[in-house]
Amino acid sequence: MSDFARQVQALRPQLLRYARNQLRNDAWAEDAVSETLLAALEKPQAYTGAAQLKTWLIGILKHKVIDQLRRHRREVSTTSDDEDREDLDEWLFRADGHWREMPADWGNPGAALGQRQFFEVLEACMEHLPGQQGRVFMMREWLELDTDEICKETGVSATNLFVLLHRARLRLRECLQVNWFTGHHKPT
16 A cells, blocks of 8 residues: 555545534445545545645545535435524623623734644534534535525525524634633644
8 A cells, every 4th residue: 555545544534524524424424535535546646735635635525525415415314403502692792792701812813824733623613513503614614505505405594504604603713712712722
């Protein structure tokens, strides 16, 4: 087995986690990841090294996930997240619309973006989003699907989609503030 093939195989668990989060079906996720690995291993010369290998593979996987979603359009399972019922707005804001606790100064977020640890914390925060929130957030921000397509795939209304995206962003903000910007990994 070549060094490239070993590196690709080593990323399989992370790719599978990403695919499962999007597809909510283990068999479809396995298929999407298998197709991704096969595409990468069939044409290793396509990887130019301009991006990290994981980033390149996720780019391929995004297209395979979209293919799976389209292939199984009527079978996609949607789940209701009881934990999502919690009203984050009331938790974060007072009745007058002001913050209950002012967010900490994030310093220079642009500098943090260049740090690998930041992306690891961001990825962990995204993995902890409740099911439907995480799914629609990833569909919007990573798969870059438009509102109509996300609504069609998930069976939610556009209004509900915007609420889910809003709540996902609030949770990500809170998670990043606790685990990165005010936590032990705070950038200098």
